Amino acid sequence: MNTPATLKYTKSDEWFDASSGAMGLTDYAQSQLSDIVFVEILVDVGDTVETGSPIASVESVKASAEIYASAGGKVTAVNKDLSNKPETLNSDPYGAGWMVKIEGGQTSDVMDAAAYETYCAGRTH
């Protein structure tokens, strides 16, 4: 499981990069979902998102999931390439798989990498 130390993580498996304002789905989440076949970004540039509000909807061969904002702020960019290449979320969740970038970046209730790894380890029975 890949958990970059520079990022912050939510209990609902999103990451947030405070330096770039980018957010997306964690490596743990993509491996649990398995092959992702559909992505729809639910927000546009200029929208204001709050922590925990839905920013995207993804579907894999196993399940569908809502992706929530890991931080609050104004949307400055959305990754339009994802809808054509949903598999990017499997191959590069922290890089080309970014979903939304915001400015402001108010976070609450996020974990650092070590805490998130412990949290995930506790979830596999």
Add this chain to the structure above:
Amino acid sequence: MIEATLTATAKVVEPTIFDLSSPGRVGVSFPEPDVPRTELPKSMLRADLPLPELAEVDVVRHYMHLSKFNYSVDGGYYPLGSCTMKYNPKIDEDTCRLPGFLHTHPLQPIETVQGNLALMYQLQEWLKEISGFSAVTLQPAAGAHGEFTGVLIMRAYHKSRGDVKRTKMLIPDSAHGTNPASSGMIGLQIVQIPSDARGNVDLKALKEHCDDTVVGMMLTNPNTLGLFDENIEEVIKLVHDCGGLMYGDGANLNALLGIVKPGDIGFDVMHFNLHKTFAVPHGGGGPGSGPVGVAAHLADFLPEPLVGILEEGDDETPPLFGFVKPAKSIGRMKAFHGHFGGGHVRAFTYIAMHGPDGLKDISQYAVLNANYLLARLRNTYHVPFDRICMHEFVAEGQFAGSDVRALDIAKRLMDYNFHPPTNYFPLIVHEALMIEPTETENKDTLDAFADALIKIADEAKTKPELLHNAPSTTQFGRMDEVKAARDLVLCCWLPEDYGDQ
């Protein structure tokens, strides 16, 4: 005990019906007409119509071949959790084809379809008795349509009281996906309530969300883990205390017949899945049927029309049945009166055939069969919420130190000629295998299925490639599910796609 054995099937791929076509072949020969032929207007004729041309026998054989690729409940065991794929008695096929039912039309004058109306009225009454509700509509086409109907009724109730700030629907994380979908379609905000360590609704989390913006809660009980919520009375009280209504998803009613009446324990609305609990075919063989029952305070909001008694009968004259409109009806939910022959007649037959004691037996055997399988499998497969189950249970399809997944186990079961259980649902169990035997299976079948699963668990350790490559004995091997989901071909087949064929 029946030893599970592998079956070997010849691999023959059936051509499409277009491949089988040959110009000039026809299926039916008409006699010469005894009236003059009339030419159709040229403007209404198309230049070509590339339909396949075959003799009747070729068509019959083609579809017979295709039907043999299928796995059906008439052909084998079908433990598809959450679906209640019980065997449907064949008497249902006779009753729904009785000429009086088969050859009627919903627009006929009511005086000419009194038998149909009497059946629908009696079915409404029986469903009321079974569920403890005050009124029932038979209109909804299937389960999710019933949910949509029920949630519209809940919203209409609040609105009628001037209580317009209620916008939230509380839904547990173990719910069927249709619950948030139905509420979402109506524009409600979905609030997910987690489950606790025993698989019940987490009361603490529920309390936090119960306020005066709650429309209600949608709860399946027993839930999708096959567990009866141990705090059901507390859950219902919390929702009622904040002014919300309690919606029961009746998908799992097969565990409760003659034992629990959801209306009596405080549910306000519930849909029935006649196609699960009452032996109406489903899963591609539909149509489904999703009647909705409501408590007295919601009866005025039911869809119109309901079947009612227009004139009481006496010792000599039967009552006159007809249609009645509830006072504050949410309106029609469907053209005509629901799935009459496919759903109502079959369910009526099934209930009449079993009677009150027989219905109770159904649920008791369904629960007994599930617990028998659970007892045989719990030492081989990890069961995360392991307590006495109802009509189904959920095991994990994974083993420590192995890369075998639930999907591999499900596919391998096909090599043993069993339909796989539901997998990857509910989402709160990792690598879920959701097993629902239903009451219709005997002990030999249950043992053969358990033996196969235990043998597969052993293969997972010793010969995992058998699982990764499964199924190997079926007509087709492992399907590419990723390609199927990513490369969608959604358009219908248009004549121009067939050019000069």
